[in-house]
Amino acid sequence: MPKILLSLLIAFVCHAALAANDAEKQAEDFTNLYNNTCIQYLADLDKLREKLKDLPTLPVEKAALFLAKEKGTAWIVPHQPEPFIIVLMDNRDYCAAFAHRADAAQVEKRYLDVVNHAPKEFTVVKNKDEAETVDGSESHTLSYQWQLPNNPRKPTFMLTTSNDSEAGLQAYIIIAVVTDE
Numbered sequence: 001m002p003k004i005l006l007s008l009l010i011a012f013v014c015h016a017a018l019a020a021n022d023a024e025k026q027a028e029d030f031t032n033l034y035n036n037t038c039i040q041y042l043a044d045l046d047k048l049r050e051k052l053k054d055l056p057t058l059p060v061e062k063a064a065l066f067l068a069k070e071k072g073t074a075w076i077v078p079h080q081p082e083p084f085i086i087v088l089m090d091n092r093d094y095c096a097a098f099a100h101r102a103d104a105a106q107v108e109k110r111y112l113d114v115v116n117h118a119p120k121e122f123t124v125v126k127n128k129d130e131a132e133t134v135d136g137s138e139s140h141t142l143s144y145q146w147q148l149p150n151n152p153r154k155p156t157f158m159l160t161t162s163n164d165s166e167a168g169l170q171a172y173i174i175i176a177v178v179t180d181e
Contacts, residue, residue, distance in 0.1 A: 023102075023103035023106055024103070024106055026081075026099070026101065026102050026103060026106070027102055027103050027106030027107045027109075027110055028106075028110065029079060029084075030084065030097065030099045030102050030107055030110075030171060031107070031110040031111070031114065033077060033079075033084050033086070033097050034095075034097040034173050034175065035114060037051075037052075037086055037095065037097065038086070038095035038096070038097055038173070038175040039114070039175060041095070042093060042095060042155060042175060042177065045088055045093065045094075045095060048088065048095070049073070049088060052073075052075045052086060052088075055075040055076060055077060055078075055086075056075070056076045057073055057074060057075055057076065058074040058075075058076060058085070062074070063087075066085055066087045066096065066098060067087060067089065070089045070090070070092070070094075071089065071090040071091075072087060072088050072089035072090050072092075072094075073087070073088055073090075074086070074087045075087075081101060082099075082100040082101050083100075084097060084098060084099055085097070085098040086098075092176070093176055093177035094174070094175075094176040094177075095174075095175050095176070096172060096173065096174045096175070097172065097173050098169055098171070098172040099169065099170060099171040099172065100168065100169055100170065101170055102161070102170045102171040103170075104140065104161035104162060104163045104170060104171065107159070107161055107170075107171045108140070108142065108159065108161055111142065111157070111159045111173065112142070114157075115144040115146075115157050116144075118146040119146070121148060122146040122147060122148055122155075123146070123147045123148075123149075124144060124145075124146060124147075125144065125145045125146075125147055126142075126143070126144050127143040127144060127145060127156070128141055128142065128143035128158070129141075129142055129143075137162060137164040137166070137167055138162065138163065138164065139160055139161065139162045139164075139167075140160070140161050140162075141158065141159070141160045142158070142159045142160075143156065143157065143158040143159075144156070144157050145157070145178070152179050152180040153177050153178075153179050154177065154178050154179070154180070155175065155176075155177055156174075156175070156176050156177070156178045157173065157174075157175050158173065158174045158175075159171070159172070159173045160172055160173075
């Protein structure tokens, strides 16, 4: 009997370790996605559109959910266990990345590593850190800006995560240039 218990314990520990590695890998892949798309091409989103042109797009009716009634395109980025979605709005400095499944804590940690390491000329300003419950599902939203003195254009990064395994999206990041008026 002790051998069976030991075998089950070893199997459980191995499964937990693999799940933790999967969560870290998913968070790393999601971070790499928005770094290599939305952040890297924020100053030239037309170049990003060109790079994404061979990926499949969501049908208009499904893309509407991600576009929030704006005109634009939502691309499907192949990934396991579920694909990511990249969204670019037309005529706006706006890019978003969506993950159906992602470990919220790992995604937040990686997001903070990115936003807190702005180019040296910029000042990092935290705008928001809020937890919210909607329809019984908890989410956490973080928002930061990179600001330059005397420049009205501010790259803004907003991440929302959820630990709810039933949530349609467990992580999404919106990256946009906001202009002071």
